[in-house]
Amino acid sequence: MRILVLNPPAFRNRDYIREGRCMQTKSSWAALWMPLSLCYIAAVLRKGGHQVKLTDAIASRMNNDRIVRDNASFDPQLIILNTAIPSIKGDMECASILKKAFPQVKIAVTGVFPSIYENESLEAYPQIDYAIMDEPEWISERLPEIIEGNCSPESVKGLIFRKGDEIIVNERQNLGANNLDELPFPARDLLDNNKYRLPTNGQKFTLLSVGRGCPSGCIFCVANLYYGRKFRKRSTEKIIREIEQCINDFGIRNFLFWGESFTSDPQYGEEICDEIIRNNIKITWSTTTRVDTLNEGLLTKMKQAGCELLGLGIESCDQVVLDNACKGITVEQIVRAVQMTKDAGIKTMGHFIFGLPGDTRESARSSVRFACKNLDYAQFYAAIPYPHTVLGRLAVENQWIEESDHSKFELTEAVMGNGTLSAKEIRELRDYAYRRFYVRPKMLLRALREVTSFRAFFSVLNFVKWIKPSRK
Numbered sequence: 001m002r003i004l005v006l007n008p009p010a011f012r013n014r015d016y017i018r019e020g021r022c023m024q025t026k027s028s029w030a031a032l033w034m035p036l037s038l039c040y041i042a043a044v045l046r047k048g049g050h051q052v053k054l055t056d057a058i059a060s061r062m063n064n065d066r067i068v069r070d071n072a073s074f075d076p077q078l079i080i081l082n083t084a085i086p087s088i089k090g091d092m093e094c095a096s097i098l099k100k101a102f103p104q105v106k107i108a109v110t111g112v113f114p115s116i117y118e119n120e121s122l123e124a125y126p127q128i129d130y131a132i133m134d135e136p137e138w139i140s141e142r143l144p145e146i147i148e149g150n151c152s153p154e155s156v157k158g159l160i161f162r163k164g165d166e167i168i169v170n171e172r173q174n175l176g177a178n179n180l181d182e183l184p185f186p187a188r189d190l191l192d193n194n195k196y197r198l199p200t201n202g203q204k205f206t207l208l209s210v211g212r213g214c215p216s217g218c219i220f221c222v223a224n225l226y227y228g229r230k231f232r233k234r235s236t237e238k239i240i241r242e243i244e245q246c247i248n249d250f251g252i253r254n255f256l257f258w259g260e261s262f263t264s265d266p267q268y269g270e271e272i273c274d275e276i277i278r279n280n281i282k283i284t285w286s287t288t289t290r291v292d293t294l295n296e297g298l299l300t301k302m303k304q305a306g307c308e309l310l311g312l313g314i315e316s317c318d319q320v321v322l323d324n325a326c327k328g329i330t331v332e333q334i335v336r337a338v339q340m341t342k343d344a345g346i347k348t349m350g351h352f353i354f355g356l357p358g359d360t361r362e363s364a365r366s367s368v369r370f371a372c373k374n375l376d377y378a379q380f381y382a383a384i385p386y387p388h389t390v391l392g393r394l395a396v397e398n399q400w401i402e403e404s405d406h407s408k409f410e411l412t413e414a415v416m417g418n419g420t421l422s423a424k425e426i427r428e429l430r431d432y433a434y435r436r437f438y439v440r441p442k443m444l445l446r447a448l449r450e451v452t453s454f455r456a457f458f459s460v461l462n463f464v465k466w467i468k469p470s471r472k
Contacts, residue, residue, distance in 0.1 A: 001050045001144045004076040005042045007035045008083075009057040009064060011090030011407070016058065018111055019207070019258075020135075021223045023084035024411050032059055034196045036207040036258060037110070038082055039186030041140045047184050048141055054190035057094075064094050068101040076105055078147060080132075080140055083111035085386075086410035092125045099127040106147050110136040114160060115226050116387050119167045122160055131160035134173050134226055135212065137183055175228030180212060181235050185242050193250045205254035206246060208285075210234060210272065214260035216290065217326045218315075219390035220353065220383055223260045231264045236275050243281060257287035261313075264290070266298050273298075273305035284308045288351070291337035292329045299344035309377070310341050311349040316356060317370045318363035325356045326390070338374050347376040352433070353411075355383035355418050355426040357394060364421075368433045372440070380433040381411035382426050383418070 007018065014025050017033050035056055042054040053074055057067055079098055083091045095107050106129045114121040114131035121131045130146075130153075132139045139158050145151035146161075153161045158173035188206065198205050211234060212227040246252040263269045276283070288311035302310070312334070316322055319331050341348050350371050354364050371378040385395035386409070395401050395416050402423045403415035414427040421429070437443070 001078060001147070002074060002076050003045050003050050003052050003078045003080065003144070004071055004074065005038050005045070005052060005054045005080045006067070006082065006094075007038055007056040007058060008081060008087070008091045008094040009062055009067070011087040014087075016084055016087045018082045018084040018087065021112065021221065021226055021260075023086055023112060031199045031205075032196055033256070034059075034188070034191065034193075034206050035082060036186055036209065037136060038080075039188055039191070040137050040183055040209075041080055041110070042187040042190055043184040044137045044141045045144070046187060048144070050144060052187070052190070054187060056191055056195070059192065059195040064097045067094070068097065071102075076102060078143060079105055079107045080136075080143070081107060081109050083109045083113040085113050085116070086407050086413075088113050088406050092127065095125065096127045106130065106143075108132060108140070108143055110140070112222055112226055112386075116222065118160060119169050122162060122167045129162060133158045133160065134175060134228075135178060138173065138178055175213065176230040176232070178232070180209070180232055181238055185245060188246070188250055193252060198254055203254050204250070204252045205256065206250075206252050207258040208239070208242060208246070208255045209259065210239060210257045210262060210287075211259040211264065211268075214264070216261075216328060219324075219326050219394070220356065220386075222386050222389060225388055227260065231260070233265065233268050236268075236271050239272055240275050240279060240281070243276070243283060244279075247281070247283070253283045255283060255285040257285055259287070261293065262287040262289045263293040263298060266293055266295060270298055270301055273301035273307075276305040277301070282306070286310065286349075288313065288349075290329065292333045294337050294340055296340055296344070299340055299346060303344045303346055307346055309347045309349055311351055311379075312337060312341070314350045314367070315353045316359065316363060317367045318359070320358045321356050321363055324358040325353075334370075335374075348374070349377040349379065350375040351379045351381070353381045353383050354429050354433070355414060355416065355421060355423075356391070357418055358420070359383075359418055360420050361425065361429065364429045364433070368436050371433070372437055376446075378433070378437050380430050380437075382414035382423075382430055383416065384409050384411060384413075385416050 017024055019033055019036055042052045046052045081095055108130035109128055110132040115133045122128050139156055142151055142156045146153050153159055157171050159170045161168055193204055211231055213231045214223040215229050283306045285306050286309035291312050314334050315327055317331055322329060338348055352367050385392040385401055398419060400416040400418060408415045414423040417423050
């Protein structure tokens with residue numbers, strides 16, 4: 001079967017990262033990520049003997065008309081379309097145009113949007129034939145069989161489909177049973193790897209999956225909705241082999257180790273580092289983690305294995321806010337984790353969320369002060385009331401939601417208050433935090449020191465433009 005796996009174009013002239021739980025504009029990271037999930041889908045389908053074309057319209061600067069022209073001779077029979085909640089209007093416009101251009105094609109959507117909104121994802125968009133809930137690989141490989149009539153759609157867990165005028169939502173997948181080592185390596189060869197580069201030095205980089213799933217109960221996060229609560233590890237052998245493939249086949253030596261928390265199992269993190277060191281693999285990488293799973297021995301090995309930057313899920317430096325958010329961490333653990341990371345010689349990136357229950361102007365400003373004093377980099381987000389999360393339920397019950405437009409449901413926007421702060425006040429606090437943190441002599445000097453190319457210079461300019469105050 002001829003299958004197009006597609007990351008849709010930019011929406012409203014904004015490049016979006018659509019990767020699992022991460023749904024935000026590129027400028028918030030100043031780098032475009034390779035669509036790892038789509039690479040996995042393409043690899044699985046190609047392994048099944050299908051003719052697969054993988055297109056990242058954002059990286060290739062393609063609009064919808066260009067996508068149609070480029071696929072006229074390919075004439076896809078199935079299109080698997082990446083989606084994200086804030087870009088869904090643009091994603092569905094792309095789907096509608098493709099449906100008109102290729103009337104016989106079947107279109108399936110993947111991403112957090114169908115995973116959260118379930119039957120609504122098909123009710124609202126008649127151009128869609130199938131929707132995939134949760135991680136997509138095991139469902140995607142069954143779609144050609146369904147279309148060819150060799151498999152009943154009712155038998156595929158995690159699938160939403162049309163049956164006449166009725167929309168059927170199947171039982172969800174047992175994510176804990178999905179073995180990540182069964183998956184082939186992502187089909188990076190179907191994309192132009194030169195288009196994914198670090199913002200400071202312009203070098204190629206890629207995402208590399210180390211595990212999926214999160215046992216934590218944070219009230220705001222969709223990670224365990226999408227990947228499940230069980231942390232599933234890839235074998236260290238597979239990880240090392242994939243790193244070597246990236247080096248040998250694509251010339252990539254910079255990685256974002258992608259997972260809900262690299263140190264969910266600290267021993268596993270050490271095993272990965274030990275194998276990188278033992279095999280004398282010279283790479284640089286970053287990753288994210290919880291603050292309560294770190295220890296000095298692990299951090300030392302991470303540095304030796306090439307870790308340059310560690311993202312820490314801090315969210316707030318106020319204990320009441322942390323407790324209300326069910327983070328399961330203390331302010332003392334945050335302070336200790338940051339210090340241990342710095343002592344190991346690894347740069348720190350703190351992630352904060354404004355507008356969680358109990359957050360006030362003073363608690364938010366306290367988080368900003370901590371960030372400015374202790375962290376190398378910081379990301380400041382607004383709380384989003386995603387359906388099926390505890391925060392989403394609280395927001396509905398307390399009538400906190402002030403904006404229902406899906407395109408505003410992005411971590412860089414503010415769509416809800418929290419009973420203490422309005423959405424406007426949360427937005428203003430986020431703007432203040434970015435200006436307070438990044439518009440400092442210390443940060444400007446760091447930017448000048450770390451920027452090593454004209455490409456990187458323009459990435460920094462885009463980032464500075466992005467952190468300007470909102471005009472709303």
